[in-house]
Amino acid sequence: MKETMVQQLMIEPKKITFREVPVPGPGPDQVLVKIKKIGVCGSDIHVYHGAHPYTSYPVTQGHEVSGQIVELGEYVKDLQVGQRVTIEPQVFCGHCYPCLHGKYNLCEKLKVMGFQTAGAASEYFAVDASKVTPLPECMTYSEGAMIEPLAVTVHAAKRFPDLKGAKVVVLGCGPIGILLIQSLKSLGAAQVFATDISDTRLALAKDLGADFTVNTTKEDYAAALLDAFGPDKSDVIYECAGTDTTMEQAIQNARKGSTIILVAVFGRRANVDLAKLNDSELDLNTSMMYRHEDYMDAIQFVREGKIQLKPLQSARFAFEDYQKAYEYIDANREATMKVLIDVDPSEE
Numbered sequence: 001m002k003e004t005m006v007q008q009l010m011i012e013p014k015k016i017t018f019r020e021v022p023v024p025g026p027g028p029d030q031v032l033v034k035i036k037k038i039g040v041c042g043s044d045i046h047v048y049h050g051a052h053p054y055t056s057y058p059v060t061q062g063h064e065v066s067g068q069i070v071e072l073g074e075y076v077k078d079l080q081v082g083q084r085v086t087i088e089p090q091v092f093c094g095h096c097y098p099c100l101h102g103k104y105n106l107c108e109k110l111k112v113m114g115f116q117t118a119g120a121a122s123e124y125f126a127v128d129a130s131k132v133t134p135l136p137e138c139m140t141y142s143e144g145a146m147i148e149p150l151a152v153t154v155h156a157a158k159r160f161p162d163l164k165g166a167k168v169v170v171l172g173c174g175p176i177g178i179l180l181i182q183s184l185k186s187l188g189a190a191q192v193f194a195t196d197i198s199d200t201r202l203a204l205a206k207d208l209g210a211d212f213t214v215n216t217t218k219e220d221y222a223a224a225l226l227d228a229f230g231p232d233k234s235d236v237i238y239e240c241a242g243t244d245t246t247m248e249q250a251i252q253n254a255r256k257g258s259t260i261i262l263v264a265v266f267g268r269r270a271n272v273d274l275a276k277l278n279d280s281e282l283d284l285n286t287s288m289m290y291r292h293e294d295y296m297d298a299i300q301f302v303r304e305g306k307i308q309l310k311p312l313q314s315a316r317f318a319f320e321d322y323q324k325a326y327e328y329i330d331a332n333r334e335a336t337m338k339v340l341i342d343v344d345p346s347e348e
Contacts, residue, residue: 001070001124008121008322011058013050016323024126025071031079031132032071033087033125036141038341039064040325041149042174043265047115048326051267055115062121062341063089063114066135066144076129084135086147087120087127088295089113105155105289121322123343133295136303140348142316142340143302143309148290149338150298150307153180156263156287157187158294160236164188169225169234170210171250172241173201175312175337176263178208180238183298185209186306193228195221195249196241198334208308222253233258240264247272251282259283312337319343 005023010016026032044061046052069083079085092099092107099107113119120127135144153176157163168189170177173196181192194210196202202213212228214221225233233255239247242264250260251273260282277284301307314337317325325339 005123006319007060007123008062008319009058009060010047013057014048014323014326016326018320021122023124026073026076026126027128028073028075029129030073030126031069031076031085031129033067033085033120033127033132034070035062035065035067035120035122035125035343036347037066037145038062038121038343039145039149040329040339040341042176043115045326045329046267052115059115060118060121061114062119062125063087063112064145064148065089065120065125066141066147067120067125067343069132070124073129079129079132079134084137084139084141084144085132086135086144086295087113087125088131088133088290088292089119089148090131090289091117102291105291121341121343123319133292133299135299139299139302141344142313142348145340146309146312146338147295147298147302149175150179150183150302150309151290151294152176152287153183153263154187154298154301155290155294156180156238156261157183157189159261159285159287160259162235165190166235167229167233168192169237169250170194170205171237171239171246172196172264173198173205173210173213174240177201177238177240178205178312178337179307180240180263181205181209182307183301184238186301191229193225193234195246200335204311204337208311216249221249225253235259236261238263242266244271251276251280254280254282256280257282259285261285261287263287314339316340316342318345 091111092104093109096108111117191211193212194205214224236259237250
């Protein structure tokens, strides 16, 4: 193994550099992972544009990752050198009320690798063994780097407990929206009605499980929903776009007494009709990241062929071309789903 490695560093918005640093040795409860692939997500893009409210610079990014264990700390017994793994990037205290009640994704002091603490955008990454999840041998490293966003949608889907046979609306068909469509179907949803303002994204949503799709710039959402599901409309609506427009569509067109689940992160304070929310006695629920069981379910769904990840892989860039990946995303927003960084291009 090399004594030094290359590490990515975003020193300020839109400025990425690389530095050579020593390869870290794993602590007694850690493993050393040779990073293979990194996914770029919407939150990374916010950091790139200086629009992430909880990230300061400089920062090493990388929270959607896959790799191979190359060294074990002396106390690590349940993992092996050579295993394919992904990493759960939450750093939580373990002592606050949410942590003590199994909801560590809501930790009062939650940090996320690549945002409030160093991420894995390096050739090697030392990480607590407790944050490592093994991948099946049949899964590619590219797929492994997408388990993190898939776990987001598995967790979100499970926030509505009665999915079996449910009629569901998904507003917004970005990567999270399309992964959510597949997660909903994997968990028993009967029909999914999906909206977006891009025909390209809607076509992919249809290919990957949506039963009905509507471009809301071309068709009336309320009328299309009635055509698809009838006067009873949907059992639950998932908001994955993060705009006042889509949240208003959800509130104004929800069946009275039904549920709206907010999955998207709003970049600014929302301006929506809470009086209508109240008048219809709607349950407004939310979803925040994931827990370990969501990772395990996500991996199982991919293993069983219930969820396809490869169709969402839009482009890949060499590690040294990290900045070009962001530039590509900015130039191709409508057609881009998931961009991957090849830290180690020798293996898929």
